[in-house]
Amino acid sequence: MAKRSITETSPIEVYRLLPRTNCGECGEPNCMAFATRLVNRELTIDACPPILRPEHAGDRADLDALLAPPVRAVRIGRGERSAVLGGKYIVQRHEFTYHNPTCCALSVDDSLSRDQLVQRLRTIGEFSYNYIGRDLRLDAVALRSVTGDPGRFRAATETIAETCKLPLVLCSPDPGVLRAGVEAVPGLRPLLHAADSTNWREMATLALDADCPLVVSAPDDLAGLRSLTKTLRAWGLEDLVLDPGTFPGGGLAHTVRNFARCRYAAIRDGDELLGYPLLGAPIAAFTGEELDSTRCAFDEALTASVQLSRYADILILQGLEGWSVLPTLIWRFNLYTDPRKPVAVEPGLREFGSPDRQSPVLVTANYALTYFTVESDIKSANLSCYLVVEDTGGLSVESAVAGRYFSAAGIAEALAASGVDERVDHRVLIIPGLAARLSGEAAEATGWRVLVGPKDSSGLPAYIKERWPPGPA
Numbered sequence: 485m486a487k488r489s490i491t492e493t494s495p496i497e498v499y500r501l502l503p504r505t506n507c508g509e510c511g512e513p514n515c516m517a518f519a520t521r522l523v524n525r526e527l528t529i530d531a532c533p534p535i536l537r538p539e540h541a542g543d544r545a546d547l548d549a550l551l552a553p554p555v556r557a558v559r560i561g562r563g564e565r566s567a568v569l570g571g572k573y574i575v576q577r578h579e580f581t582y583h584n585p586t587c588c589a590l591s592v593d594d595s596l597s598r599d600q601l602v603q604r605l606r607t608i609g610e611f612s613y614n615y616i617g618r619d620l621r622l623d624a625v626a627l628r629s630v631t632g633d634p635g636r637f638r639a640a641t642e643t644i645a646e647t648c649k650l651p652l653v654l655c656s657p658d659p660g661v662l663r664a665g666v667e668a669v670p671g672l673r674p675l676l677h678a679a680d681s682t683n684w685r686e687m688a689t690l691a692l693d694a695d696c697p698l699v700v701s702a703p704d705d706l707a708g709l710r711s712l713t714k715t716l717r718a719w720g721l722e723d724l725v726l727d728p729g730t731f732p733g734g735g736l737a738h739t740v741r742n743f744a745r746c747r748y749a750a751i752r753d754g755d756e757l758l759g760y761p762l763l764g765a766p767i768a769a770f771t772g773e774e775l776d777s778t779r780c781a782f783d784e785a786l787t788a789s790v791q792l793s794r795y796a797d798i799l800i801l802q803g804l805e806g807w808s809v810l811p812t813l814i815w816r817f818n819l820y821t822d823p824r825k826p827v828a829v830e831p832g833l834r835e836f837g838s839p840d841r842q843s844p845v846l847v848t849a850n851y852a853l854t855y856f857t858v859e860s861d862i863k864s865a866n867l868s869c870y871l872v873v874e875d876t877g878g879l880s881v882e883s884a885v886a887g888r889y890f891s892a893a894g895i896a897e898a899l900a901a902s903g904v905d906e907r908v909d910h911r912v913l914i915i916p917g918l919a920a921r922l923s924g925e926a927a928e929a930t931g932w933r934v935l936v937g938p939k940d941s942s943g944l945p946a947y948i949k950e951r952w953p954p955g956p957a
């Protein structure tokens with residue numbers, strides 16, 4: 485029977501299972517407030533110390549069952565060197581929000597020399613791109629055995645453990661090779677790829693011995709995948725990840741269909757055997773007949789973005805150039821941003837260049853994409869100016885004006901709070917062109933002369949050049 489969706493679980497049901505003492509130890513004013521945040525997945529049950537006590541064990545178990553995601557959460561690695569896969573409650577993002585962003589694991593292989601391996605690991609570990617104020621990074625390293633030599637695999641695993649702090653995926657169809665890698669990193673709990681219909685006994689034994697999560701692989705065979713999962717569960721394995729197969733290029737539609745069937749079966753039909761995180765391997769774009777590496781990297785990026793949307797919880801990738809990996813990271817960021825909370829920056833005053841007492845003063849909204857676009861246009865034109873960022877609840881200028889979140893009163897408040905009046909001798913404020921209709925009210929509310937700037941901040945350099953300093957009112 486299908487488990488109820490998280491959106492159908494009410495705070496009252498959760499509240500009834502809490503201690504209901506309103507003690508405040510969780511930092512919330514009362515148990516009902518805690519229950520509401522628990523249902524919204526903003527807190528975990530562990531934040532309530534009393535429920536952890538033995539006398540509440542029964543309620544705790546009921547709460548765990550009530551709040552458990554239909555797609556199990558599986559942790560790979562340990563401590564800081566770990567990532568959580570899955571833990572999904574919904575099929576469509578607009579139903580609630582996605583949790584646990586897809587883990588992007590970059591591949592290395594055991595044919596590389598130690599120097600080549602270290603160099604690639606450093607590039608993976610240091611990869612960082614600032615996108616609207618957030619650092620986008622890679623999450624894991626996937627070591628593939630291409631030599632089939634347990635000694636080389638062990639040496640490469642040791643090098644990764646010494647060089648890089650990311651969680652690890654070990655990939656080989658040979659249980660003996662995987663065992664060599666697992667034994668090189670005791671306690672690190674790598675994800676093992678993969679058990680299939682030919683090797684599942686040895687793989688299951690290895691995963692149980694080393695307490696590692698295990699990938700179950702049955703390319704394009706969902707019945708086989710279910711059957712293998714059932715068998716492995718019967719052997720006592722709980723932390724499983726499913727690999728239904730990735731077929732880039734002409735097989736992409738088929739790939740999506742298999743992934744979607746797994747996810748719908750788990751969430752809509754309550755199929756526990758398919759209720760595990762899904763592994764996508766866009767790296768397969770490099771293993772076909774295509775020899776042009778640029779074309780392979782393009783196909784990999786395309787496959788990755790499709791699998792991010794439908795419904796991979798971990799991706800194994802090869803391409804490490806910015807143009808191929810950045811679309812994946814940016815799409816992941818957008819997909820996993822909570823649709824209920826706009827991405828915002830801190831309101832307040834920003835200085836650019838070397839502003840003096842005659843420099844322009846501009847105002848904008850605190851929607852992150854708006855702010856960073858304005859910031860980029862100001863910086864690339866080397867403008868010296870002040871920018872007052874108004875708290876519009878994370879809405880863009882146009883939406884905020886329509887919803888009265890960007891208002892004359894708000895501009896006046898932000899201007900006063902910024903203290904910019906003490907830094908300039910003039911009283912002229914430039915508002916965004918998209919807020920032109922507020923100019924009269926803003927002039928009244930602030931007592932400043934208000935100029936209407938361009939609708940698009942890319943027009944700011946030309947606007948400032950032509951209109952600043954402004955003539956007499």
Ligand code: SF4
Nearest residue numbers: 507508510515518532
């Ligand atoms: S710590 Fe637990 S019992 Fe105390 S107020 Fe919070 S939810 Fe209620």
